[in-house]
Amino acid sequence: MQNQVLQKVGHPLEPLTGEEILKAVAIIKEQRGLTESSRFEQVVLNEPEKEVVINFKEGDPITREAFIVVLNTKDSKTYEAVVSITKEAVVSWKHIPGVQPSFLLEEYSELEETVKKHPDFIAALRKRGIEDSSLVMVDPWSVGYHGIQEDEGRRLAKALCFVKKFPGDNAYAYPLTGLLPVVDLSTMEIVRIEDSGVRELPPLHALYKPEQNENIQVRTDLKPIEITQPEGPSFEVDGHNIKWQKWDIRFGYTPREGLVLHTVSYEDKGKKRPILYRAALSEMVVPYGDTNPAHDWQCAFDAGEYGIGRLANSLELGCDCLGHIHYFDATMATSTGGIHKIPNAVCLHEEDYGIAWKHTDWRTEDVEVRRSRRLVLSFFTTVANYDYGFFWYFYTDGKIEHEAKLTGILNVGAIPKGEKPKYGTEIAPQLSAPIHQHIFNYRIDPQIDGQNNTLVEYNTVASKPGGANEKLIGFYAEETPLKTELESQRTINMETGRIWKITNPNSKNYVGDPVAYELVPGHNLVPFIHDESSVMKRAGFIKNHLHVTKFDRNQMFAAGTYPNQSKGGDSLEHWVKENRSIENEDIVVWYNMGVHHVVRPEDWPVMPTHYIGFELKPHGFFDGNPAMDLPRPEKGASCHSNSSCHK
Numbered sequence: 001m002q003n004q005v006l007q008k009v010g011h012p013l014e015p016l017t018g019e020e021i022l023k024a025v026a027i028i029k030e031q032r033g034l035t036e037s038s039r040f041e042q043v044v045l046n047e048p049e050k051e052v053v054i055n056f057k058e059g060d061p062i063t064r065e066a067f068i069v070v071l072n073t074k075d076s077k078t079y080e081a082v083v084s085i086t087k088e089a090v091v092s093w094k095h096i097p098g099v100q101p102s103f104l105l106e107e108y109s110e111l112e113e114t115v116k117k118h119p120d121f122i123a124a125l126r127k128r129g130i131e132d133s134s135l136v137m138v139d140p141w142s143v144g145y146h147g148i149q150e151d152e153g154r155r156l157a158k159a160l161c162f163v164k165k166f167p168g169d170n171a172y173a174y175p176l177t178g179l180l181p182v183v184d185l186s187t188m189e190i191v192r193i194e195d196s197g198v199r200e201l202p203p204l205h206a207l208y209k210p211e212q213n214e215n216i217q218v219r220t221d222l223k224p225i226e227i228t229q230p231e232g233p234s235f236e237v238d239g240h241n242i243k244w245q246k247w248d249i250r251f252g253y254t255p256r257e258g259l260v261l262h263t264v265s266y267e268d269k270g271k272k273r274p275i276l277y278r279a280a281l282s283e284m285v286v287p288y289g290d291t292n293p294a295h296d297w298q299c300a301f302d303a304g305e306y307g308i309g310r311l312a313n314s315l316e317l318g319c320d321c322l323g324h325i326h327y328f329d330a331t332m333a334t335s336t337g338g339i340h341k342i343p344n345a346v347c348l349h350e351e352d353y354g355i356a357w358k359h360t361d362w363r364t365e366d367v368e369v370r371r372s373r374r375l376v377l378s379f380f381t382t383v384a385n386y387d388y389g390f391f392w393y394f395y396t397d398g399k400i401e402h403e404a405k406l407t408g409i410l411n412v413g414a415i416p417k418g419e420k421p422k423y424g425t426e427i428a429p430q431l432s433a434p435i436h437q438h439i440f441n442y443r444i445d446p447q448i449d450g451q452n453n454t455l456v457e458y459n460t461v462a463s464k465p466g467g468a469n470e471k472l473i474g475f476y477a478e479e480t481p482l483k484t485e486l487e488s489q490r491t492i493n494m495e496t497g498r499i500w501k502i503t504n505p506n507s508k509n510y511v512g513d514p515v516a517y518e519l520v521p522g523h524n525l526v527p528f529i530h531d532e533s534s535v536m537k538r539a540g541f542i543k544n545h546l547h548v549t550k551f552d553r554n555q556m557f558a559a560g561t562y563p564n565q566s567k568g569g570d571s572l573e574h575w576v577k578e579n580r581s582i583e584n585e586d587i588v589v590w591y592n593m594g595v596h597h598v599v600r601p602e603d604w605p606v607m608p609t610h611y612i613g614f615e616l617k618p619h620g621f622f623d624g625n626p627a628m629d630l631p632r633p634e635k636g637a638s639c640h641s642n643s644s645c646h647k
Contacts, residue, residue, distance in 0.1 A: 012048045012062050013262050014239055015252045016085075018331045018339045024066035024083045025337035031090045032081070034070065041069040041101035042307075043333035044254050046082050049553075050277065050451070050586075053263065065091065069101050073186040076100070076155045078562070099562035100155050102256065102307045103140065104335040107157070107185050112138040114188045115159055115181045121193060124179055128198050135164040137171040139384045142305040143182065144297055145534055145567050155185045156565065158194075158297065160411075165205070170409075170605060172385060173206035173431070177294045177413040196293055199414040202430040206409075206605035227323040233350055235375060237326055242348065244375045246626075247394050248272060251346075251377060255332045256557075257281055258309035259346060259379050259390055263447075266398050268622060274447040275400070275517060275616075281308070281390060282443040282590065283559045285539045287529050290423040290434035294413055298434075299535045300383070304563035308381040308388065312345045320380060321347040330379075346379050356396060356627050370630040372396055385409040389609075397627040403613035404440055406595060410603055411436070425599040433599040437525060439542045440612075441558040441572075444589040445551065448621070449507035449515050451586045455482045455548045456503050456516070459496035483583045485576035488548035492521050500546060501619050505584050510623040520615035521545065525594040538566055540573035547572055547590040550580040558590055 009017070016024070021043050028034060046065035047053075056062075064085040071078055078099050082091040115121050116133045125133055140157040159181045162171035178196035183189070207213040235244035242249045246267040252260040257280040264276040284302040288295055302308055310332055317325055330345035356372035378391040387408035393401040410433040415421055417430055424434040446453050456479055463474030477497070482488045492498060503516040527542050529535050541547060541558045549555060549572070557563075560570035572590055595612055602608065618626070 009062060009064070010058070010239055011241065011250065012053055012056055013045070013250055013252055015254075015331065016043065016045050016064075016066060018341065020064060020066065020085050021331065021333050021339060022337075023088075024068065024085050025333065027083050027085070027088055028068060028070070028081055028090055029337070032093060037072055037074045039071045039073055039104055039335040040333050040337050041071055041078075041104060041335070042255050043068050043337075045252065047553075050551075054451075062086075071101050071104070071155075071186075076153065076186045096562070099566070100564040101562060102305050102564055103142070103157070103185075105307075105310055105340060106335050108140055110188055111140045111157055111159065111183050111185065114183060115161075115190065118181070118190050120190065121181055124193060124195055125176075128176060128179075130163055130176075135167070135169075135171075136176075137162045137164065138181070140183075141298065141384075142300065142564055144299055145538065145565055146297060147534075150191070151182075151565075154191070156182060156191065157185055158182050163201070168212070170206045170208065172409045172412060173204065173428075173605070174201045175412050175414050175431075176201075177415075180294070194293075200416070200430065202414055202428060204428050204431075206428070208605045229324040229350070233324045233326070234373075235326070235348065235350065237348070240328070242375070242377070244350075244394065245373075245396055246398075247375065249375075249377070249394065253309060253328075253330045253346065254280075255307045255310040256303055258312060258381060259377065259392070261377075261392060264394075264400070266626075268626065273449055273621075275621075276445065277447040277451070278443070278445040279402075280443060282441045282557050283539075283563070284308070284388075284441070285439045285535075285542055285559070286436060287439075287527065287535050287539075288411065288434045288436040289528065290413070290421075290432075292413070292423070295411075295423075295434050298411070299539075301539070301559055301563040302383050302388075304557060304559050304561075306383050308383060310340065311381045311383055312342050313380045313382060313387075314342055315344045315347050315380065321349055321378075323349045323351070325349045346377065349376050350374070351376055353395070356630055357625065369633070370627065371633050372627070372630075374401075380405075382408065385411055391613075396630055397625065398618040398622060400616040401613060402442065402615075403611055404593075406438060406610040406612070407607050409606055410599060425601070427599060427601045427604040431604075433603070435599065436597050437527065437594055438597065439525070439527070439539075439592055439594040441541065442591045442593075442614075443556065443558070444519075444591060444616075446502045446517070446587065446589060448502050448504040448517055450504055452504065452506060452584050453587050454503050454505055454514075454583050454585075455488065455587065455589060456480065456501045457482060457490065458499045458501065459493065460498075461496070481583055482548060483581065484579045485547070485549055485582055486579045488546065488582060489544045489573075489576060490546040491526075492524055492545050500589075502587075502589060502616075509620050511620075513620050515621045516619045517621055518615075518617045518619035519546075519589065519591060520617050521591075522593060522613045522615075523595070524592075525596040527594075534568075537568040538563060539571070540568070541571060541590070542592055542594075543573070545592050547576055548582045549575055549588050549590065550582055551586040551588050555588070 046067040161176040180194040210216040250262040260280040286300040326348040327344040328346040353372040356370040358369040375394040389405035421432040424432040463469040501516040503514040558572040
């Protein structure tokens with residue numbers, strides 16, 4: 001092929017540019033003889049080995065490779081390839097038997113068009129008194145795996161259907177519950193239409209725009225809040241590298257994970273100290289608890305089945321982000337090998353975050369106070385009805401926080417008048433939302449002062465009566481290093497105040513203890529689905545809140561590389577059976593957090609944002625409070641020495 005001159009990138013972890021994607025696609029098409037039946041599920045950076053990244057110096061030569069997943073729509077076979085963009089060659093090509101890649105972006109609209117024009121579907125609509133199929137909305141869902149013989153080997157989707165009363169209506173108010181077309185995505189043919197009978201539509205609309213709903217009286221008593229940075233932001237951006245305060249952060253973006261943190265470090269006493277090598281959402285499992293056949297098959301694996309990165313929003317100033325904003329576009333491949341670009345997919349900004357530290361000497365009325373600030377790196381994605389925001393926060397005291405924000409529209413079904421659902425909540429007349437859970441799994445590849453780390457668990461124990469515990473008040477934390485992968489399957493325990501520290505036994509702080517960062521859980525849950533259910537066979541890792549594995553670059557996603565229609569087996573809960581050593585090794589920490597959603601009427605028609613997260617907090621990493629050097633507030637010359645700042 002003709003050699004192309006590509007724009008140079010400055011670091012081995014820079015995401016593929018649009019030019020590089022097009023070149024990689026052209027190389028593989030030519031050298032593997034791909035036809036129009038080949039679809040590209042993803043074309044992403046084939047991340048270099050850790051040694052290459054860690055030892056990279058500015059100006060070193062950079063070899064660029066693409067990792068590509070190809071789906072042949074003629075036979076539904078899946079192939080993985082590595083293409084050297086630098087050498088213009090296909091480095092590897094292999095068939096991956098018995099798997100299905102995630103949904104392709106184009107399949108959503110193709111499926112809806114296929115379903116709405118099919119005569120059997122039109123007949124099913126007429127049974128329900130619907131003559132105009134243009135008002136029908138069809139949402140593709142993954143079929144999961146339920147042992148249906150005729151489905152074996154086929155690339156399938158099952159669709160939920162809704163109907164609008166007029167163009168621009170919120171169709172989710174009117175679910176056609178029990179009408180479930182099943183479509184072969186490779187051939188775009190309807191395999192069958194599951195129809196459990198006609199249900200009466202709920203009587204009320206769910207209009208959420210004030211222009212459409214006269215019952216929404218927009219508040220007029222909110223005064224403007226202005227966020228200004230007259231001298232500009234404190235961060236510096238070079239490609240996908242961010243420098244802010246003492247932080248040095250590199251990030252990437254993939255169609256499956258969305259935002260990915262790379263090589264995060266903090267400068268301490270003039271030394272750049274590594275904290276993370278890589279961190280990202282690995283999977284999001286959403287099991288539903290409704291046993292009705294209209295819902296009992298539903299369980300979304302939102303990252304592995306749909307690709308939250310390719311479904312990201314284009315963010316808008318004043319709506320999604322406030323202040324002095326720096327946006328980053330996300331560039332991915334379309335299924336035909338073109339470019340799918342999401343402008344302003346990632347938002348970077350600073351926020352004031354209240355008091356960093358403060359002390360008042362009550363004898364002298366001397367006050368010292370410092371204000372905290374955090375750097376925010378975020379994106380938002382819409383997966384059919386639900387909307388999810390993913391936010392990484394970096395603080396001036398060395399803390400890292402992750403927060404997921406859940407909003408959007410509930411998954412709903414129609415119920416008969418007067419019926420109270422056992423497995424859900426009646427959120428509006430004749431409209432039920434099933435009980436469900438959102439379980440987020442994060443793959444955290446730590447690098448606490450170096451690659452070899454150990455995860456240590458601490459459980460607080462009450463001292464036995466007698467001896468030094470004469471007054472019966474003694475309690476202390478017992479330390480247990482987790483030595484093997486099977487030992488690392490752990491759950492949160494409030495009764496013992498359980499905490500987990502990621503330590504580096506080879507690096508000691510100034511009191512002689514291993515340096516560490518603590519994983520601080522937030523709100524969480526336990527699953528309720530049965531161990532023998534299809535969902536648990538595919539996502540057994542949700543039984544525990546924590547796993548630790550020895551680093552393996554092929555073990556990237558807790559539900560396996562291809563969860564779509566999988567039977568299970570290639571996933572985190574099986575990898576730990578290797579029982580490799582995780583003590584003083586290059587380890588990966590996998591953390592599950594979850595929302596247990598017993599739905600409320602207040603969650604309708606659009607759910608108020610629900611927040612859930614976790615922290616990575618320095619615990620013996622620094623020799624004291626790293627935020628002691630924060631400057632006094634600019635307007636606060638009076639915020640110390642007999643000030644009234646605290647009054």
